[in-house]
Amino acid sequence: MLGALLGYTFHIALKLPLLWTFLVVGVLCGVFGILFERFAVRPVLKSRSSLGWIISTVAVGIVVRNSANYFWGTSPLPFPSIFNEAPFFVKGIGITPQALFTFFIAMAIIICLDVFQTRTIVGKAIRAVAFDRISAELVGINTKKTVILSFIISFSLSGIAGMLICPITFASALIGLPLGIKGFAAVALGGLGSGKGALIGGLFLGVCETLASGLLWHGFHDTIALIFLILVLLIKPSGIFGKYVTEKY
Amino acid sequence: MGMKHIKFITPLRIIAIIVLIIPFLVRNPYWLNLICLLIIYILVTIGLNMLLGYAGQASLGHGAVYGIGAYTSVILVANYGFPFLIGFVGSAMIPAIVGLLLSLIAFRLHGFYLAMVTMAFAIIIERVLVNFDSLTRGAVGFVNIPGASFGAWNLSFTSYYFVLAFFLISGTWIIKNLIKSDFGRVCKAIHFNEVTAGCLGVNVYKLKIQLFVISSIFAGIGGMLYAHLTKYISPDTFSLEISFFFTLVVIVGGMGSFWGPFLGSCALLLLPECLHVFQEFKLLIYGFLLLLCIVFLPKGLISLVDKFFTKKISGTDQSLRGVSTGSLEGIQIPKVKGGKEILMVCDISKHFGGITALNGVTLNVREGNIHGLIGPNGSGKTTLLDVISSLYKPDSGQIFFKEQELTHLSPHRVASLGIGRTFQNLSIYPDLTVLENIMLGFHTVQKAGLFSKSFNLPQQRREEEMMKDFASSLAAFVGLEGNLFNTAETLKHNQRRFLEIARALCLKPSLILLDEPGAGLATDELLFLKKLITRIRDMGISLLIIEHHIDVIVDVSNVISVLNYGVKIAEGPPAEIIKNQDVIEAYLGIMENPVA
Numbered sequence: 001m002l003g004a005l006l007g008y009t010f011h012i013a014l015k016l017p018l019l020w021t022f023l024v025v026g027v028l029c030g031v032f033g034i035l036f037e038r039f040a041v042r043p044v045l046k047s048r049s050s051l052g053w054i055i056s057t058v059a060v061g062i063v064v065r066n067s068a069n070y071f072w073g074t075s076p077l078p079f080p081s082i083f084n085e086a087p088f089f090v091k092g093i094g095i096t097p098q099a100l101f102t103f104f105i106a107m108a109i110i111i112c113l114d115v116f117q118t119r120t121i122v123g124k125a126i127r128a129v130a131f132d133r134i135s136a137e138l139v140g141i142n143t144k145k146t147v148i149l150s151f152i153i154s155f156s157l158s159g160i161a162g163m164l165i166c167p168i169t170f171a172s173a174l175i176g177l178p179l180g181i182k183g184f185a186a187v188a189l190g191g192l193g194s195g196k197g198a199l200i201g202g203l204f205l206g207v208c209e210t211l212a213s214g215l216l217w218h219g220f221h222d223t224i225a226l227i228f229l230i231l232v233l234l235i236k237p238s239g240i241f242g243k244y245v246t247e248k249y
Numbered sequence: 250m251g252m253k254h255i256k257f258i259t260p261l262r263i264i265a266i267i268v269l270i271i272p273f274l275v276r277n278p279y280w281l282n283l284i285c286l287l288i289i290y291i292l293v294t295i296g297l298n299m300l301l302g303y304a305g306q307a308s309l310g311h312g313a314v315y316g317i318g319a320y321t322s323v324i325l326v327a328n329y330g331f332p333f334l335i336g337f338v339g340s341a342m343i344p345a346i347v348g349l350l351l352s353l354i355a356f357r358l359h360g361f362y363l364a365m366v367t368m369a370f371a372i373i374i375e376r377v378l379v380n381f382d383s384l385t386r387g388a389v390g391f392v393n394i395p396g397a398s399f400g401a402w403n404l405s406f407t408s409y410y411f412v413l414a415f416f417l418i419s420g421t422w423i424i425k426n427l428i429k430s431d432f433g434r435v436c437k438a439i440h441f442n443e444v445t446a447g448c449l450g451v452n453v454y455k456l457k458i459q460l461f462v463i464s465s466i467f468a469g470i471g472g473m474l475y476a477h478l479t480k481y482i483s484p485d486t487f488s489l490e491i492s493f494f495f496t497l498v499v500i501v502g503g504m505g506s507f508w509g510p511f512l513g514s515c516a517l518l519l520l521p522e523c524l525h526v527f528q529e530f531k532l533l534i535y536g537f538l539l540l541l542c543i544v545f546l547p548k549g550l551i552s553l554v555d556k557f558f559t560k561k562i563s564g565t566d567q568s569l570r571g572v573s574t575g576s577l578e579g580i581q582i583p584k585v586k587g588g589k590e591i592l593m594v595c596d597i598s599k600h601f602g603g604i605t606a607l608n609g610v611t612l613n614v615r616e617g618n619i620h621g622l623i624g625p626n627g628s629g630k631t632t633l634l635d636v637i638s639s640l641y642k643p644d645s646g647q648i649f650f651k652e653q654e655l656t657h658l659s660p661h662r663v664a665s666l667g668i669g670r671t672f673q674n675l676s677i678y679p680d681l682t683v684l685e686n687i688m689l690g691f692h693t694v695q696k697a698g699l700f701s702k703s704f705n706l707p708q709q710r711r712e713e714e715m716m717k718d719f720a721s722s723l724a725a726f727v728g729l730e731g732n733l734f735n736t737a738e739t740l741k742h743n744q745r746r747f748l749e750i751a752r753a754l755c756l757k758p759s760l761i762l763l764d765e766p767g768a769g770l771a772t773d774e775l776l777f778l779k780k781l782i783t784r785i786r787d788m789g790i791s792l793l794i795i796e797h798h799i800d801v802i803v804d805v806s807n808v809i810s811v812l813n814y815g816v817k818i819a820e821g822p823p824a825e826i827i828k829n830q831d832v833i834e835a836y837l838g839i840m841e842n843p844v845a
Contacts, residue, residue, distance in 0.1 A: 043544040056543050058493055062536030070533070181368070181489075188365040223376040226369035233362055234354055 690755025
């Protein structure tokens with residue numbers, strides 16, 4: 001949401017070229033990620049109760065949404081596509097260039113992320129910290145920096161994703177929450193900590209949703225996907241690509 | 250837990266007095282209406298607090314259950330013209346059934362995934378409410394819902410207030426009973442560690458389902474009360490936001506604290522009212538305050554109040570004060586001569602990926618014996634104990650306990666058959682007192698059911714007294730009689746080890762598995778441990794002990810088995826074992842080929 005709105009501001013209001021806008025939005029959202037980690041996540045994780053993050057996330061959500069409301073208003077702001085609006089047809093299926101562009105960018109980001117996570121030392125460190133923070137610290141990983149980095153990455157990517165999607169959905173202070181929930185669902189479906197899983201989870205969710213609204217009952221548009229989520233987790237509690245980790249007691 | 254230092258001021262009475270006085274003090278209908286809402290929120294959140302605060306199971310779906318309660322009652326009363334009382338019963342039953350079905354699915358998952366599924370449930374229910382318009386009147390919802398009535402008597406607003414007050418007081422009473430009973434203790438235990446709770450005989454899955462159903466009933470009744478109060482409901486009322494709201498109330502108030510939901514509801518409901526002056530910045534400030542609260546008061550608003558009272562109460566549950574120190578008579582099991590096999594481990598193998606932890610291990614523990622289990626680090630000793638406790642399923646082989654096959658049972662079933670155990674990495678529950686920690690062990694022995702615990706019936710009270718007596722004599726048995734009412738986190742390491750042994754004895758076991766009971770103990774403490782072990786044996790309980798202090802194990806054991814690389818390499822009386830060449834090599838290595 002923030003990405004979309006920032007994108008709107010820089011691209012439309014300040015007339016920045018699109019490529020620069022992407023960069024600026026990525027950086028700003030990354031900075032926001034740093035602030036979020038420093039002030040809303042790190043203090044909360046100090047306490048033993050593991051549910052503090054729910055509150056801090058919701059609280060920051062409320063703050064950001066209402067600030068955005070104040071600055072940008074609630075009405076959706078149109079965001080022009082850089083491409084021709086008219087869809088082209090492949091075997092009778094209409095595809096807008098914007099959708100295709102979004103798809104390819106997303107693919108590129110996912111591949112980069114996967115390579116980053118599995119091939120680079122920093123990516124491996126992130127996974128190590130996720131697995132066991134204390135042992136990661138013990139082998140000399142700066143866990144603080146690593147966590148901050150992972151927040152920067154995830155916030156920048158979310159911001160860019162927000163920009164990518166706004167020619168389709170318009171930019172508005174209200175697009176955040178439903179998207180966030182779907183993002184969570186996609187991650188849970190694919191399995192936590194698996195980039196590939198999130199992609200396939202998201203794809204699966206999207207296809208289910210569209211098919212369901214087209215073929216079945218329009219009113220249950222966003223529900224079918226969630227029912228699928230529940231069913232998948234029932235069969236495989238760790239998501240499609242997640243590995244089940246037995247907790248050591 | 251506030252003000253128990255004066256006996257007559259119990260929390261329940263405070264609540265009852267405040268709630269009953271309010272209508273005489275507050276005359277403004279707007280404020281009175283707000284207080285009614287407050288009562289409903291408290292009712293819902295004290296139920297949710299059991300699930301989320303005490304047992305640590307995150308649910309983001311209780312707003313939906315709340316909605317189901319509201320809709321059930323309204324549909325029954327407004328659509329079908331049933332009397333209000335039927336609506337009330339329905340609003341408890343239907344959410345209970347829905348809660349049961351949801352939790353049967355949801356509790357196969359943990360943490361994040363659990364929160365996701367309950368959230369998905371909340372969204373689905375909202376869509377159902379919108380789309381089944383023949384029953385729910387769609388997005389418009391119900392207007393002009395009839396108020397509460399009993400027969401021909403239509404309740405006025407003030408009378409309805411007292412209905413709310415009745416539900417709040419009785420709801421609080423039930424929750425209070427549950428918290429004080431074994432149920433509350435077990436909830437805290439699974440919050441801390443589900444695996445080890447299972448080894449105390451707790452059926453974790455069943456417990457969570459019970460909890461979910463209880464909290465669903467509270468939410469359902471809350472929804473019913475809400476519908477007949479505001480007389481207007483629509484799917485919007487029960488969106489995901491109300492689910493988040495309830496969760497926030499519990500966390501902001503203070504998870505797992507009796508007063509938490511009360512404080513949280515007051516804060517989150519009344520705060521926005523006070524912020525009305527700020528107009529458009531209202532929500533912004535609200536969000537900031539939430540953030541400040543979680544950052545600076547991670548244990549909730551209750552921690553502010555607690556700071557105030559800590560001088561007066563020493564942080565212990567004083568209701569457990571004044572127990573007599575009885576004798577250990579109750580645990581005496583007639584000593585069995587003849588030494589039949591009580592535990593037979595037959596050809597057990599267990600692999601983790603490519604690593605063979607156990608390879609065809611056969612081992613018999615005879616009745617009344619102390620059976621030592623030794624071996625170098627990583628030789629599979631703890632794995633063997635875990636397989637016996639059913640924490641791991643073996644890849645092949647069988648285990649019999651008193652002729653009963655164990656390998657297909659779940660850990661809590663194994664425990665309830667009479668196999669107690671302690672853990673190498675200790676598994677005491679830091680927030681519970683020593684006495685409460687020991688009393689956890691009674692879980693399988695207790696006969697009083699959930700109903701009895703909810704209403705604090707005589708059977709429950711009798712058993713609780715008996716357990717207290719017995720637990721305090723067990724504490725005395727392991728030398729902890731001076732620490733009964735201290736929280737377990739204040740104990741020293743050696744005391745924690747002995748606490749675990751006392752707790753294992755509570756199961757009234759016929760076999761105890763001790764995993765390195767001597768680890769980290771000083772010389773005199775080891776002497777005490779030796780005495781303790783022999784005394785336990787003298788009570789007729791067999792023991793299987795993993796121990797690295799060879800002198801201890803040699804002194805107390807009748808038989809010692811030695812594992813190395815998952816294979817049993819020797820077994821026999823201690824005197825033979827310490828001379829056995831294979832054992833010496835396993836420990837010290839072979840001189841010609843030290844790596845072996």
